[in-house]
Amino acid sequence: MSATEERMAYIGAPVKRREDAALLTGRGTYVDNMAPVGTVTMVVARSPYAHARVKSIDATAAREAEGVIAVFTPADLKDDWKAPMPCAWPVTEEMKSPDHYPLTDEPCYQGDGVAVVLAETRVQAEDAAELLEVDYEPLDAVVDVSKALEDGAPLAQPDLGTNECYVWRLDTDATGEAIEDADVVVTRTYVQPRLIPNAMEPRAVLAVPGAAGDVTLYSATQVPHILRLLAAASLGLHETKLRVVAPDVGGGFGSKLDVYAEEFLALALARRLDRPVKWTERRSENYVATIHGRDLVTEYTLAATKDGTITHCRARVKAAMGAYLQLVTPGIPLLGAWIYAGPYAIPNYSVEFTGVFTNTTPTDAYRGAGRPEATYVIERTMDALADELGMDKLELRRKNFITEFPATIASGLTIDSGDYVASLDKLLEVLDLDAIRAEQAKRREHGGPLLGVGFSTYNEMCGLAPSRILGAIRYAAGGWDTATIRCLPTGSIQVITGTSPHGQGHETSWAQIVADRLGCDIDAVEVLHGDTSIASIGMDTYGSRSLPVGGVALYHAAEKVIDKARQIVAHQLEVSADDLEFADGTFTVKGSPDKEATLASVAFGAWAAHDLPDGMEPGLEATAVYDPPNFSWPGGAHAAVVEVDQETGDARLVRYVAVDDVGTVVNPLIVDGQVHGGITQGIATALYEEGTYDDEGNLETANLLSYLVPSAAELPSFELERTESPSPTNPLGVKGVGETGTIAAAPAVMNAVLDAVSHLGVKDIQMPATPERVWRAIREAKS
Numbered sequence: 001m002s003a004t005e006e007r008m009a010y011i012g013a014p015v016k017r018r019e020d021a022a023l024l025t026g027r028g029t030y031v032d033n034m035a036p037v038g039t040v041t042m043v044v045a046r047s048p049y050a051h052a053r054v055k056s057i058d059a060t061a062a063r064e065a066e067g068v069i070a071v072f073t074p075a076d077l078k079d080d081w082k083a084p085m086p087c088a089w090p091v092t093e094e095m096k097s098p099d100h101y102p103l104t105d106e107p108c109y110q111g112d113g114v115a116v117v118l119a120e121t122r123v124q125a126e127d128a129a130e131l132l133e134v135d136y137e138p139l140d141a142v143v144d145v146s147k148a149l150e151d152g153a154p155l156a157q158p159d160l161g162t163n164e165c166y167v168w169r170l171d172t173d174a175t176g177e178a179i180e181d182a183d184v185v186v187t188r189t190y191v192q193p194r195l196i197p198n199a200m201e202p203r204a205v206l207a208v209p210g211a212a213g214d215v216t217l218y219s220a221t222q223v224p225h226i227l228r229l230l231a232a233a234s235l236g237l238h239e240t241k242l243r244v245v246a247p248d249v250g251g252g253f254g255s256k257l258d259v260y261a262e263e264f265l266a267l268a269l270a271r272r273l274d275r276p277v278k279w280t281e282r283r284s285e286n287y288v289a290t291i292h293g294r295d296l297v298t299e300y301t302l303a304a305t306k307d308g309t310i311t312h313c314r315a316r317v318k319a320a321m322g323a324y325l326q327l328v329t330p331g332i333p334l335l336g337a338w339i340y341a342g343p344y345a346i347p348n349y350s351v352e353f354t355g356v357f358t359n360t361t362p363t364d365a366y367r368g369a370g371r372p373e374a375t376y377v378i379e380r381t382m383d384a385l386a387d388e389l390g391m392d393k394l395e396l397r398r399k400n401f402i403t404e405f406p407a408t409i410a411s412g413l414t415i416d417s418g419d420y421v422a423s424l425d426k427l428l429e430v431l432d433l434d435a436i437r438a439e440q441a442k443r444r445e446h447g448g449p450l451l452g453v454g455f456s457t458y459n460e461m462c463g464l465a466p467s468r469i470l471g472a473i474r475y476a477a478g479g480w481d482t483a484t485i486r487c488l489p490t491g492s493i494q495v496i497t498g499t500s501p502h503g504q505g506h507e508t509s510w511a512q513i514v515a516d517r518l519g520c521d522i523d524a525v526e527v528l529h530g531d532t533s534i535a536s537i538g539m540d541t542y543g544s545r546s547l548p549v550g551g552v553a554l555y556h557a558a559e560k561v562i563d564k565a566r567q568i569v570a571h572q573l574e575v576s577a578d579d580l581e582f583a584d585g586t587f588t589v590k591g592s593p594d595k596e597a598t599l600a601s602v603a604f605g606a607w608a609a610h611d612l613p614d615g616m617e618p619g620l621e622a623t624a625v626y627d628p629p630n631f632s633w634p635g636g637a638h639a640a641v642v643e644v645d646q647e648t649g650d651a652r653l654v655r656y657v658a659v660d661d662v663g664t665v666v667n668p669l670i671v672d673g674q675v676h677g678g679i680t681q682g683i684a685t686a687l688y689e690e691g692t693y694d695d696e697g698n699l700e701t702a703n704l705l706s707y708l709v710p711s712a713a714e715l716p717s718f719e720l721e722r723t724e725s726p727s728p729t730n731p732l733g734v735k736g737v738g739e740t741g742t743i744a745a746a747p748a749v750m751n752a753v754l755d756a757v758s759h760l761g762v763k764d765i766q767m768p769a770t771p772e773r774v775w776r777a778i779r780e781a782k783s
């Protein structure tokens, strides 16, 4: 019997997050809460120019300032780096990558670090940094992806001789028919605004040197394991000499899936000074020093026959890399490269990505990473194609949905399961579209805020990822993960996971999986993570991978524990292992109900080791490493209802309905929370958030006043529903959920805004649909 067929006490139950009590009562431990004796504060002096050459730095006054311990410039530290800052995803052999070191004397974006100051207190370090006299020679900067590709554009990285980082293509031509020959061809160009991640906790780093050449790095990171490996390589340390701890981490949303200059600087300087070195990012610093997301321009084409059968899709994407390649910068847009046909059966497929250097903060993973970008252009263009065909927008979607699973799609991947029709049907049950259309018509006739409804039917690939595929697309690491389950002699159970939660509630959902499999009380299960000295290997948390990879590893580890326990019980009860049944934490002998053994008693017996089968190792624990054979394929249907004030252009979201299929749900409470957060970030893209630079490369939206992060006050209560097609790829039947909302929401909202004003002749509005943009679009359409 597979796990999905069994009755489960915990899987599927809305268990409250065990993480929350400590966090909500201020008992969490974040990096900035730590202050070992002798800690020195590090402050990074950052370039005010987007592109410049540092002619000289006079640090005399800074060095003499009160409390200052040291000042370092790039030249002082050049021997500390055995390798440049790493990029783990060289997407093509020819890809260009500028040298990137933690400090530079040719800053290439506003905020690039040019020196560090170390002082006894933060205030002293900040005051001293103000005293640095840096003589800059400003250089030409380029900030716009399209302009950067024009002849004669300033070079973001002059040594490379071009702003083109790479060109990556994927073409299939199933029918051999040219796209231009199709009955109807619709092409649109979309701008995906640059997004600036705003985790509750900005980044923070504390490096503590040990007595034997070892060092511990505490970091607000999503990737302690990856960080240990890469920092050790860059500093020329044995990996065993570096321990990385991710304590409580206040969110990351992809931005902490990276290895950063400040981590390397703190490590190098703690070893030099033999004192703990701490750096805590200020919110305003977060705006320039932590990676940004998106910033793409995409030309997207759909072609169809007159009856609405879609025959081709084509995407031409220009993606900003920023000034350097961070950990996975070049690969991020490509995470959408296989799903530019969405949930639709489209035989001819062509995508081309051009990575572009600009003098801006590097881009990298931000919730959804590549897949919101794909879904946005598909879903906007589906609406445009429906208009062109004179067809109902949902009918066009239904006609083209993939309905048979597993489905090998034109980009070459196989979607293991899904039911897009069921999700859309359920969405419509909840929505009451007829009533919305009637109200829309009434308002158009009698006045009042205009009403619009928009849809997004989506799928995504997440659960990163089968290692072989990652290798084939030139990503440097694997996509497996690990889990250890240790049954302690008292019946308590320790779980060690290679995932590194930073808000996703793994301590709760992992305990649910283990308590279900082993039939024990959930409170008996402790989940340990985020410390390389405890979980020595792992692949960390991103790409909605933790459940479909790390959670499944847990399942396999539990199976191994049960197998070993079964052998012990068979030996002790003198029965065949095949005659033992295991349920609710107890082994019973078929046909002899009086003979039984609880898992807890087996754990004690395995620890005492008085009576084990010959040759068996004492102890009851097991480790599993799981490499998924396929990606995880969630999907669903979302709808947004907006009101648009014609006079001011203000677009307000009034309803949001989401139906998601994430396979078997382990914890519905956590899943709802993930979907809430995800949708909010998608809505933020559609209506509020946009990072902009002026032509000189000054970040115009450099704080929370000018970069609008929505709060709960701007949002209605979301109506969440689910359909469930369990993944046949893994024994739990699970699919990832962490990014679904972000992927689906932006096009639903934008389609709704356009629906509200379509009768006025408005055909396009770029994101975010700010009051000014909407107002202008209405005015232009009327004139």
Ligand code: MCN
Pocket (backbone or CB within 6 Å): 250, 251, 252, 253, 254, 366, 367, 368, 502, 503, 504, 505, 506, 509, 510, 541, 542, 543, 544, 545, 546, 547, 548, 551, 662, 663, 664, 665, 666, 667, 668, 670, 671, 674, 677, 734, 735, 736, 737, 738, 739
């Ligand atoms: N879950 C479940 N049943 C499912 C799917 C998931 O119960 N069918 C639960 C899991 O057990 C887990 C949580 O939902 O507790 C998320 O699981 P998963 O989808 O595997 O995603 P990850 O744990 O790998 O988290 C990464 C994902 C990403 S990519 C971003 S970005 C993101 C997100 O999670 N960043 C977050 N959610 C976030 N939530 C918070 N609070 N903070 C962030 O920075």
